[in-house]
Amino acid sequence: MEDVKEIPYGFSNFVEVMRQNMYYVDKTPYLPLLESQPRNLFLIRPRRFGKSIFLSMMSAYYDIARKDEFNELFGNLWIGSHPTRLQGTYQIMSFDFSRASAGMGALEENFNAYCAICIDAFAQKYAAWYEEGFAQEVKSRPSATDKLNYINLQAQALDIQLYLIIDEYDNFTNVVLNERGEDVYHALTHASGFYRDAFKLYKGMFDRILMMGVSPVTLDDLTSGFNIGWNISTKKQFNAMLGFAETDVREMFQYYKDCGQLEDDIDGMITEIKPWYDNYCFSEESLNRDPKIFNCDMVLYYLRQKIDLGYSPKQMIDPNTRTDYSKMKKLLNLDHLDGDRKGVIRRIAEEGQIIADLVLSFPAKDLVNPELFPSLLFYYGMLTIVGTRGDRLILGIPNNNVRKQYYDYMLEQYQDRERISLNDLKNLYDNMSFDGDWRPTLEKIAHDYKESSSVRSLIEGERNIQGFFQAYLSINAYYLIAPEVELNHGFCDLFLMPDLQRYPEVKHSYILELKYLPAKDYAAKGETQWQEAVDQIHRYAEGPKVRLMCQGTALHCIVMQFSGWELIRIEEV
Numbered sequence: 001m002e003d004v005k006e007i008p009y010g011f012s013n014f015v016e017v018m019r020q021n022m023y024y025v026d027k028t029p030y031l032p033l034l035e036s037q038p039r040n041l042f043l044i045r046p047r048r049f050g051k052s053i054f055l056s057m058m059s060a061y062y063d064i065a066r067k068d069e070f071n072e073l074f075g076n077l078w079i080g081s082h083p084t085r086l087q088g089t090y091q092i093m094s095f096d097f098s099r100a101s102a103g104m105g106a107l108e109e110n111f112n113a114y115c116a117i118c119i120d121a122f123a124q125k126y127a128a129w130y131e132e133g134f135a136q137e138v139k140s141r142p143s144a145t146d147k148l149n150y151i152n153l154q155a156q157a158l159d160i161q162l163y164l165i166i167d168e169y170d171n172f173t174n175v176v177l178n179e180r181g182e183d184v185y186h187a188l189t190h191a192s193g194f195y196r197d198a199f200k201l202y203k204g205m206f207d208r209i210l211m212m213g214v215s216p217v218t219l220d221d222l223t224s225g226f227n228i229g230w231n232i233s234t235k236k237q238f239n240a241m242l243g244f245a246e247t248d249v250r251e252m253f254q255y256y257k258d259c260g261q262l263e264d265d266i267d268g269m270i271t272e273i274k275p276w277y278d279n280y281c282f283s284e285e286s287l288n289r290d291p292k293i294f295n296c297d298m299v300l301y302y303l304r305q306k307i308d309l310g311y312s313p314k315q316m317i318d319p320n321t322r323t324d325y326s327k328m329k330k331l332l333n334l335d336h337l338d339g340d341r342k343g344v345i346r347r348i349a350e351e352g353q354i355i356a357d358l359v360l361s362f363p364a365k366d367l368v369n370p371e372l373f374p375s376l377l378f379y380y381g382m383l384t385i386v387g388t389r390g391d392r393l394i395l396g397i398p399n400n401n402v403r404k405q406y407y408d409y410m411l412e413q414y415q416d417r418e419r420i421s422l423n424d425l426k427n428l429y430d431n432m433s434f435d436g437d438w439r440p441t442l443e444k445i446a447h448d449y450k451e452s453s454s455v456r457s458l459i460e461g462e463r464n465i466q467g468f469f470q471a472y473l474s475i476n477a478y479y480l481i482a483p484e485v486e487l488n489h490g491f492c493d494l495f496l497m498p499d500l501q502r503y504p505e506v507k508h509s510y511i512l513e514l515k516y517l518p519a520k521d522y523a524a525k526g527e528t529q530w531q532e533a534v535d536q537i538h539r540y541a542e543g544p545k546v547r548l549m550c551q552g553t554a555l556h557c558i559v560m561q562f563s564g565w566e567l568i569r570i571e572e573v
Helices: 014-019 030-035 051-062 064-074 107-125 134-140 144-157 171-179 182-189 194-205 217-222 246-258 266-277 296-309 321-331 339-351 373-379 400-415 422-435 439-451 462-473 519-542 544-550
Strands: 040-044 091-096 162-167 208-213 353-356 384-389 392-396 479-486 491-498 508-517 554-563 566-572
Touching: 014 051, 014 064, 030 051, 051 064, 051 091, 051 162, 051 208, 091 107, 107 134, 107 144, 107 194, 134 144, 144 162, 144 194, 162 194, 171 182, 171 217, 246 266, 246 296, 266 296, 266 400, 339 353, 339 373, 339 400, 339 462, 353 373, 353 384, 373 392, 400 462, 400 479, 422 439, 422 508, 439 462, 439 554, 439 566, 462 479, 462 491, 462 508, 491 544, 508 519, 508 544, 519 544, 519 554, 519 566, 544 554
Parallel strands: 040 208, 091 162, 162 208, 508 554
Antiparallel strands: 353 392, 384 392, 479 491, 491 508, 554 566
């Protein structure tokens, strides 16, 4: 009996995955599609979407040195029965520029040293295709540019085709931009900067090029030097090339269930992970036509935990993604956001979406432009395409995993000046979740809202209050915090849906309706607003969707009314 395939969590080497009997989601049908595109391609996707293993698979497929390994590596995959004429016809030069900034030397020195190592390895691997002494001659050349020029001349003389594959093409420059500043970044990506010169050299040397990264910024700053790239990031046919479709996830779960590794119902597991890992759409043309995409690393994390533990992980967010959040903060420069861009973050967190024009690329100098900020959030996976409004896109938070990152950012902003004891809040959440004792919790958050000077720097109003409550309620592990949920022909402010999969002991769920009036208007309008809120929340509670979401827990409908910064009235109605 064949051994159960290992879950390839954390693995990005395709040959290793195939030879060590790991599970592989077949992405080879995309190879002919890529071949039908122009020969120099860019693709931008968020972190943890399977970019590295896809590029590794491509390298193995096109590598002339692995031509005789085709059946071993690809025989059981789609491409095994549908090989293209380009299979096994290229010498592959691969770079991973996330490694290019390592070292104690100057930027150019580190970059050159890394590239030289890769080029020397290329020469050693393909030495048999060239004249004797080829590898030694490449190694003796003093710089990466000299090495590439020599290889180019030799390959042209022998009519050898070269394929350049670059992973994390923008990582080196993103590190420079965030750690050294825009002036240093500009110097190496413009005019005669060494990074720009490297890309100019590539365009005349390689028959085909594919580069992947997470940001469109470097792409824009390099394109006048490398002006033959074709950006396929938002093209419909490549929407699902990276990440997992639901069919991929179902097949994988079914495989492990058939092997006796999983006991739970497949539909139940899909229902559980969808709100956390699914709902990515990278092409407007795919909207409402093609399935949404799962973050593949998150699915593998869940699957491994489910098999190892025998039950669902209590922490649905992979702890390793905390480093991703830190990197994203640096890349988006969140710690130094000006007011306008902070406002964009708050608005997205509070409303769950934003209407914007999606810009395919823009230079680093425009990163401070708040109008371009939603596009940058889209490329980093913090927003996805959820709809259209006229000729513009509605970009929304894709899932709970990403929503938590927004809340974490807002929480950091609120905690920056007045540190509220999160431990005390967690104790109150226990009482709210298990005993239905909600009043101390909500009054505590309302009191802290009133006392928070960091909030006072913002415009007071309903959205402001809602954002503050979302941020502090998000540390409560027992509920999925959902703003603006559509319930019975209306949108409630906050719905606290019990996460019974992980915390079956939770007995209570909540709809919160937060109402605000300026202090000067409260006397005249307060009672009318209150009655409208009560009628509204009763209407929400009567809908069949609510009973479904409550899953048998006791539902509490709470109306909170604020006058200015102060909570005036709070009741369960």
